[in-house]
Amino acid sequence: MNKVGKDEAGMKTLLMGNEAIARGAVEAGVKVGVGYPGTPSTEVGEVLGDLAGDLGFYFEWSINEKVAIDVASGAALTGARTMVMMKNAGLNVAMDTFATLPYTGVRGGLVIVVADDPGAHYSSTEQDTRPIAQYAEMPCLEPKDQQQAKDMAREAFDLSERMEMPIFLRSVTRLSHASGDVVFGEIEKASREVGWNKHFKLPFRWAVYGPPEGAAGRHGWLKKKYPEFLAESEKSLFNNLQIVPGSPVAIVSSGVATSYVNDALTALKKKGACSILEIGFVYPPPEEKMKKILDAADTILVVEDGNPMLENKLKELASDAGLHKKIIGRGSKAVIPTFNELNPDLVISVVADLLGVEYSFAVVPEETRKKADELTIPRSSALCAGCPHLGSYAGLARVIKKYGKELLIVNGDIGCYEQGGYGVAAQVITPTDNATKKYPVASPYEILDTTYVMGSGIGQAIGERRALGDNASKKVVAVAGDSTFFHACLPALADASLYNADITFLVLDNSWTCMTGHQPSPRSRVNAMGGEVPALDIAAVCRAMGVKFVKVADAYNLEEATEAIDEAISYQGFSVVILTGECVLQVLRREGVVEPKTHVREDVCIGCKQCVAIGCPAVTFDPEKKKAGIDPLLCVDCGLCIQVCPVNAIVTE
Amino acid sequence: MELDVIICGVGGQGSVRASHILAEAAINAGNRARVGETFGAAMRGGKVSSHVRIGDVYGPLVRERSADIIVAQEPLEGMRIGRKYAAPDGVVILNPPPVYPVDVSTGNAVYPPVDEIEETLRGLAGTVAVVNGTTIAREIGNPRSMNIVMLGAAYGTGLITFDRQILLDVIAAAFKPKFKELNEKAFLAGEKAYKDAVS
Numbered sequence: 001m002n003k004v005g006k007d008e009a010g011m012k013t014l015l016m017g018n019e020a021i022a023r024g025a026v027e028a029g030v031k032v033g034v035g036y037p038g039t040p041s042t043e044v045g046e047v048l049g050d051l052a053g054d055l056g057f058y059f060e061w062s063i064n065e066k067v068a069i070d071v072a073s074g075a076a077l078t079g080a081r082t083m084v085m086m087k088n089a090g091l092n093v094a095m096d097t098f099a100t101l102p103y104t105g106v107r108g109g110l111v112i113v114v115a116d117d118p119g120a121h122y123s124s125t126e127q128d129t130r131p132i133a134q135y136a137e138m139p140c141l142e143p144k145d146q147q148q149a150k151d152m153a154r155e156a157f158d159l160s161e162r163m164e165m166p167i168f169l170r171s172v173t174r175l176s177h178a179s180g181d182v183v184f185g186e187i188e189k190a191s192r193e194v195g196w197n198k199h200f201k202l203p204f205r206w207a208v209y210g211p212p213e214g215a216a217g218r219h220g221w222l223k224k225k226y227p228e229f230l231a232e233s234e235k236s237l238f239n240n241l242q243i244v245p246g247s248p249v250a251i252v253s254s255g256v257a258t259s260y261v262n263d264a265l266t267a268l269k270k271k272g273a274c275s276i277l278e279i280g281f282v283y284p285p286p287e288e289k290m291k292k293i294l295d296a297a298d299t300i301l302v303v304e305d306g307n308p309m310l311e312n313k314l315k316e317l318a319s320d321a322g323l324h325k326k327i328i329g330r331g332s333k334a335v336i337p338t339f340n341e342l343n344p345d346l347v348i349s350v351v352a353d354l355l356g357v358e359y360s361f362a363v364v365p366e367e368t369r370k371k372a373d374e375l376t377i378p379r380s381s382a383l384c385a386g387c388p389h390l391g392s393y394a395g396l397a398r399v400i401k402k403y404g405k406e407l408l409i410v411n412g413d414i415g416c417y418e419q420g421g422y423g424v425a426a427q428v429i430t431p432t433d434n435a436t437k438k439y440p441v442a443s444p445y446e447i448l449d450t451t452y453v454m455g456s457g458i459g460q461a462i463g464e465r466r467a468l469g470d471n472a473s474k475k476v477v478a479v480a481g482d483s484t485f486f487h488a489c490l491p492a493l494a495d496a497s498l499y500n501a502d503i504t505f506l507v508l509d510n511s512w513t514c515m516t517g518h519q520p521s522p523r524s525r526v527n528a529m530g531g532e533v534p535a536l537d538i539a540a541v542c543r544a545m546g547v548k549f550v551k552v553a554d555a556y557n558l559e560e561a562t563e564a565i566d567e568a569i570s571y572q573g574f575s576v577v578i579l580t581g582e583c584v585l586q587v588l589r590r591e592g593v594v595e596p597k598t599h600v601r602e603d604v605c606i607g608c609k610q611c612v613a614i615g616c617p618a619v620t621f622d623p624e625k626k627k628a629g630i631d632p633l634l635c636v637d638c639g640l641c642i643q644v645c646p647v648n649a650i651v652t653e
Numbered sequence: 654m655e656l657d658v659i660i661c662g663v664g665g666q667g668s669v670r671a672s673h674i675l676a677e678a679a680i681n682a683g684n685r686a687r688v689g690e691t692f693g694a695a696m697r698g699g700k701v702s703s704h705v706r707i708g709d710v711y712g713p714l715v716r717e718r719s720a721d722i723i724v725a726q727e728p729l730e731g732m733r734i735g736r737k738y739a740a741p742d743g744v745v746i747l748n749p750p751p752v753y754p755v756d757v758s759t760g761n762a763v764y765p766p767v768d769e770i771e772e773t774l775r776g777l778a779g780t781v782a783v784v785n786g787t788t789i790a791r792e793i794g795n796p797r798s799m800n801i802v803m804l805g806a807a808y809g810t811g812l813i814t815f816d817r818q819i820l821l822d823v824i825a826a827a828f829k830p831k832f833k834e835l836n837e838k839a840f841l842a843g844e845k846a847y848k849d850a851v852s
Contacts, residue, residue: 014677014686121691145687145711178713179673179688181680259712266709267716344716361718362741368776372736375765375773379663379700379729379754424755426762443759612758617698620758631753634698 005051007187015182017175018043020146021113024153025083026051028109029188032075033059034068036487037516038087039122040176041115045085046519049528061519061528064454064487065090069097069112076110076166077206079194081157085113088127089453093488099136103208103218105164105225107200108192109157112138115171118305119341122173124414124453126339128306133168133283137222139229140168140283141238144258146180148280152238154185163228164201170282172305174256174341230284238280241289242272243296249354250275250297252290254282254310257303260347267348270355285313294318294325301354302329305342378425380445385618386636388555388581389417392508393444394614394640395553395561395579396477399569400441406473407436408569409464411457412448413489415481416515417508421448444615448479455480455488461503462496470502475569479506483513483521485538490545496574497546504568505576507538508555510583518586542576549573555581558643584636596635597652598642602627604649611641611650654684654814655708657715658807660800661734662726663752664699667800670827671724672703675804675813678823679707682815689713698752702734719743721812723778724803726786727752732770739778746806746847747771748786748799782806782850789842795832798839805843817844 003013004023015023021044025033033048035041045061052059062068065086072084086094091114098112117123133140141156143149149171156167197205204210208218233239251274253261258278265271275296279285293300294317302311308331318325328335335350336342345361352359364372383389400408412421423429424445441447450460461478468474480489485507496503511523520526522536542550549571553564561579568575607626611619618634619641621627630641630650642650658675660668669690676686689704689712704715720738723745725731731747739745749767756762774781786802793802801824808817821840825833 012680014673014680014688174689174713177690179676179686179690180713181685256712260714262711263716266711344712344714348716361716364718364736364777368773369736371769371773372732372777375729375770376733376736377729377754377762377765378756379733380756382698382755384698424759424761426756427759443755445755609760612760615755615759617755617758620753621760623760623763 001054002047002050004047005055006184009184009186011184012181014179015146015150016043016177016179017146017149017171018177019047020150020182021153021169021171022047023182023184024150024156025111026055027154027185027187028081028157029190030083031057031080031108031194032072032082033057034062034071034082035085036062036065036068036090037513037519038090039516040117040173041085041087041090041113041171042516042519043176044113045528046517048083052529059528063522065094066097069094072110072112073097073101073106076106076108078196079108079192081109081192083111083113088114088116088123088129089125090114091129091132093454100208101166102136102138102222103215104206106160106166107164108194109160110166111153111156111160111169112166113169113171115173115176116306117173119173128309130170130282130309131307133170134309137226138166138168139163139232139281140170141280142170142255142282143175143280144255144278145175146178147182148238149175150182152280159232163225163232165225165229170255172256226284230287233281233284233286234288236281236286239286239289240278241292243275243292244272247274248297249299249301250277250293251301251303251351251354252277252279252293252310252314253303254279255305257305257342257347260342260344261303261351263344264348264351268352268355268357268359270357273355279310282310285310287317290314290317291321294321294323299326299328299354301335301350302327303336303342303347303350304329380425381419381422382617383416383419383444383615384585385616385634386584386638387416388510388579388584389508390444390614390616391555391558391561391581391640392506392579393420393447394644395558395565396506397441397444397447398562399565402566403475403569405438406475407468408475408477409449409461410447411461411478412451413457413478413480413484414451414454415484417479417481418448418451420444421451443613454484455492458489458496458505459492461505462492462501465501465503472572476503477506477569478503479508482507482509482511482523482538486522486536493542493547494545500573502573504565505574506565507576507578509538509578509580512583512586514583514585518583538578547574547576549575550578551576552578552580555579556638556640558640584638588636596630596632596637598630598635598637598650600628600630601649601651604647606647606649608646610644610646614640614644616641656722656812657720658705658722658724659702659715659720659734659738660705660724660726661702661730663730664701666701666726667797668701668726669703671800671804672705674820674823674827675705676707678820679815681823682819684708685710687711687713700730700733702730722746722807722810724807726800726803728767728770729754729765731774732765735774735777739774742779744780744782744810744812745774745778746782746784746803747774748803749783750785750787780851782847784843784846784850786843789846790839793835793838793842795835795839798836801836801839802843802846805840806847808840809844809847
């Protein structure tokens with residue numbers, strides 16, 4: 001069994017933040033777990049899925065976050081302890097239910113885990129979801145380290161049941177994808193009654209429009225609960241106030257920023273030198289404790305990862321009390337950059353400034369720094385060697401070349417294939433201000449024109465095509481993977497089909513949700529708990545939606561893929577091509593790694609680099625010899641490079 | 654003990670695994686520990702670095718120019734991390750075989766000469782030790798144990814002060830039992846290779 005599920009209170013071990021959150025749910029006796037994979041939140045669900053069978057609860061990866069939060073809230077209304085997890089962007093997908101849920105509250109403990117990504121390591125935006133919890137008027141906790149992540153997740157279920165309200169647990173990359181020592185607590189064995197009462201404590205409790213007062217009345221009910229939330233925050237052990245009498249300065253921090261502050265104070269040997277307020281219960285924040293900090297110090301530094309939410313609250317409290325204090329952070333008079341994630345260097349420099357102490361690190365001699373910069377070339381993100389998307393993109397690149405001057409927009413989406421819009425970092429791009437301009441596509445990493453969020457590509461393709469008019473030479477394409485297809489493309493698919501938008505939609509079906517670490521998709525024939533399920537048929541879904549042109553082609557058969565894409569693009573009306581090829585890493589995992597046979601006959605190679613243009617990391621090129629090569633450590637014998645070589649220099653014997 | 658270590662390389666080389674092993678062992682030896690992972694979205698071939706902090710530590714990230722040990726499983730990544738994090742009196746352990754980025758194969762960049770990387774790192778850190786973990790792992794009979802060879806080399810610095818056996822126990826538990834002996838060999842070979850490299 002995964003160590004996270006061990007019934008060993010007192011055991012101390014290394015846990016990733018996400019594992020710690022899952023452990024908190026296990027200790028609370030979670031009954032239903034649900035989510036949609038999204039970095040950096042995924043491992044919370046992976047661990048729960050792994051443990052569900054052993055510990056006797058239910059876990060599913062839902063089709064998207066909106067479904068996940070609906071499944072979760074349904075479970076919680078019956079009284080079941082439930083955890084739902086998603087990434088920052090996932091909360092946007094779940095927003096409708098999320099923003100409405102506090103109007104009824106819940107009966108069973110419901111913990112909504114959202115992992116933000118300051119620095120946007122894995123995300124389309126840096127959005128801070130704490131203000132979104134505030135907007136929904138839902139209590140929000142934010143842990144400072146892995147131990148607290150476990151403790152908060154555990155405690156959040158009790159809080160949720162006491163207040164009959166979902167609890168928002170905000171994490172960030174540096175918490176979720178960082179590890180620390182965690183001491184396990186007891187696993188709660190008490191069984192709770194799961195049942196149904198439609199008038200639970202209020203008439204028509206679970207109908208927001210319900211009598212007697214409707215939704216506005218429900219909003220009033222929620223407002224009346226605020227003092228209860230605030231009282232919980234005031235007494236919460238997750239808020240730590242230390243007043244140092246006589247110190248004119250103070251530091252207020254939340255989440256992982258608290259850990260950076262503690263590191264800074266330790267390094268500067270200034271622990272206990274100023275008043276501090278560590279806030280773990282971030283919405284509503286503990287107003288009385290904040291007022292005490294305002295009374296104690298004249299200058300207050302606020303350190304938080306994201307928006308200046310606590311900083312602005314502190315300013316509001318100061319203003320209400322008629323206090324003139326210097327409150328600095330990321331808001332007006334920012335001393336910390338207003339974008340990108342916090343880091344220990346940034347925090348130690350502002351803390352040192354606040355305390356009036358010197359801090360500097362060893363400066364690298366100018367010459368060495370210049371040389372080091374010169375040697376540090378980029379390492380661009382690339383698709384894996386033998387990835388089926390390389391085949392799909394090679395086919396699409398051939399079709400783009402064939403259509404030459406005809407306008408061809410390729411809309412991307414979110415998944416491994418989004419790397420088709422990353423470019424190659426070392427390549428120099430010169431933007432122009434023309435309204436229309438064609439650019440050559442030299443590698444799969446520059447094939448996509450747009451990448452926004454899950455499901456946006458196909459809808460944007462419809463808009464582009466409508467705006468460009470009915471000229472047949474204006475070709476517009478969208479791509480999406482199998483998991484994304486079911487997650488967010490179905491409504492746009494219906495739209496394109498119903499109104500017969502003249503666009504081509506390519507579904508890159510590799511049978512798994514790969515980018516987040518190979519969670520099952522509706523194509524995988526397995527669920528998150530390891531059980532067998534049927535695969536959903538993408539072509540049949542398209543046909544049922546009324547799509548007249550639907551083709552399936554093998555992503556590893558370049559000729560077949562090219563022909564299908566070409567035919568679809570020349571078709572007048574909405575066309576769909578499903579390019580199939582299972583994720584090569586999953587195939588290798590199942591079938592084992594074998595010594596590759598593919599190699600280049602250097603005497604035959606003419607150095608045309610058509611194999612290099614596929615963008616496979618296993619295909620190398622020696623600029624001196626002007627010969628291609630195959631890296632035997634990476635190659636998986638997929639055969640794509642063999643198909644593009646014009647002189648048959650790449651062989652497998 | 655108080656120690657900041659960064660293990661860096663390319664996705665698939667096992668640097669995240671190695672960092673978790675080191676931190677788990679540190680905890681078992683009675684310390685507090687943190688690991689901060691930095692890797693891109695792609696599964697394979699991306700740049701990866703993992704910060705391991707042991708002692709009176711709170712946050713998961715090492716400050717600039719304060720890594721006591723940098724374990725570079727790949728030279729370009731060693732350069733990338735070394736230029737920012739190497740402490741002036743710190744140690745860099747360099748595994749020299751390059752893993753070429755797509756920037757190089759597409760002709761947009763030239764891979765920097767490994768000897769120049771080594772020389773530049775000498776200007777940044779107190780000690781640079783070249784340990785060919787890739788070759789040593791292959792000779793031992795398990796090419797995938799390169800990360801364990803490099804972990805052994807890090808132990809060879811003497812800066813990790815808890816008992817070797819604590820690390821070996823965590824390594825044994827982290828892999829299938831059939832790899833126990835090979836990994837132990839890999840670890841000890843790495844430790845020796847470090848000592849040979851600096852002697």
